[in-house]
Amino acid sequence: MITFRKPLEGIERPQMEADVVIIGGGPAGMACALRLAQLIDEHNAHHPDAQLSKDNIYVLEKAREVGQHCLSGALLDPRSMRELLPGFESEAPLDAEVTKESVYFFSKDKARKLPIVPPPLRDHGNYVISLNKFVKWMGQKVEEAGITVFTGFAGSALLFEDDSRDPELARVIGVRTDDKGVDKHGQPKANFEPGYDLRAKVTVLAEGTRGNCARQLIERLGLEDPEHAQTYGLGVKELWEVPAGRVAKGEVIYTLGWPLTTKEYGGAWIYGVSDTQISLGHVTGLDYEDPRVDPHHALQSFKEHPLMRRLLEGGKMLRYGAKSLPYGGWLTIPRIYGNGWMLLGDSASFLNSQRLKGIHLAIKTGMLAAETAFDALVSGDSSADTLSEYKASLDASWVRDELYPVRNFHQAFEHGRVEGILKAGIQFVLRGSNLGPDSKNEAGHLRLRPLDELGSWPGDRAPILYNAKGDGKLTFDRLTDVYHSGTRHEDDQPTHLVVADLNICNTRCIEEYGSPCQYFCPAAVYEMVESSESPSGKELHINFANCVHCKTCDIMDPYQIIYWVPPEGGGGPNYDGM
Incomplete structure (x- = not known):
């Protein structure tokens, strides 16, 4: 399994001790940090002889500035914000x-x-x-509360106490940040800076959809039920x-x-x-x-x-x-706690696909994770037994009240819109239940069918076909749109889109599926170009500098050999005002 680029060998990495490390500075991560600061302030006000410090609580954000990579429609249900900051409006x-x-x-x-x-x-x-503006404002509140936010630092790999893959025994002890100043061949440049090993009592994963560290954790410990896969x-x-x-x-x-x-x-x-x-x-x-x-x-x-x-x-x-964005809902939420770690927000499928909203759920899960992390700091115990309070508090909260009744909603549309609308109507009458048991589902990429099974499609049901051109006024090609995303990456760095076996892309995938990466990527990252050296006559080129960090390739590649890993911290889109 590839989870991150091969680290440089023989490098002495700086070590930092932390109480809590929050990976991801979106709405979930910022809410977690702010709520934790509130709880520490309340504790210190009532326990002058047992003070807790906020100095060793860190938020890691891969963007150059807080909020820069945050994107949503966006509509905010204010419920959780009114709990976090009364009068925030x-x-x-x-x-x-x-x-x-x-x-x-x-x-x-x-x-x-x-x-x-x-x-x-x-x-x-x-x-x-604008989620960009809103998270930037939340970041200011976090820093005013005394929590340190490191921008331009991505979590590249989780640190584990040992090699255990048992979710009951394995312990996360922190995170390694990305190396900076590495050239495209993987060699240190003159400005090389090794990543830090942040060793933490509690590591909170709030990276958003299909987070790099969250994927490592879920796959290593088998936290996802394949019959209720995240979609x-x-x-x-x-x-x-x-x-x-x-x-x-x-x-x-x-x-x-x-x-x-x-x-x-x-x-x-x-x-x-x-x-x-x-x-x-x-x-x-x-x-x-x-x-x-x-x-x-x-x-x-x-x-x-x-x-x-x-x-x-x-x-x-x-x-x-x-x-x-995660669509699967309550049934597809993986295990969300363990020894030294918690998983929240979009990384754990907390989104209501029926209401098309998840920001308020991300904020609430961040708050509940903070309350559990606070209890762990007070007790000095960050075991799974202690952090299981996070799951218990979620089950007792309005998060479950909102998500459980719509647990089968997205799954109802597995066989198309007409059947989905009928099933959704039945679920509405039955308060979320099907006529039979709850729905099962598989990962989305498993539903892709080879081209030779599709045949022709009649009339207005013809599939959406790739079109690289636009008129420049109403419609736009991918590169024009990418320009308007403000995306920037350092060219001389290893590609952050790791393909485990390019031979599969250049032979099997082009024949079996028609190279779907050139269609599902919204940023013209993947391009099939003419090649006399490839058996198919074409080979895959990866224009990683275009990447807008949507993670679709990591999700929809039919062979699951594309791994999105963080580029050098600070690279990516600039969703200013979005």
């Missing part, structure tokens, strides 16, 4: 309170508005936000400036249907950020059958719908981004 960067919702079903040329908005999609009282979607987003009056500030529009076929899961959103700015995007479930499905092209096709053309005419695309 008076100072947080909230763009608009939702005052209007509508839902449309799209065919290729028509839009039919649903007569009522389904209850899960009623967003009155929620807020349209994902890919959201592709653009931020637009449009003439005033097109979409009201605080207005929310959802769509389903075209450009997806009835066999694919997904939909789109339009959020009114201001009177002249809108957030729009399309999500494609990463459990489709046709390897030619192209999520980036789905967004471009979506904008060509007559309704979208009217909304966007005369406007200008400002920013672009893409991010995977």
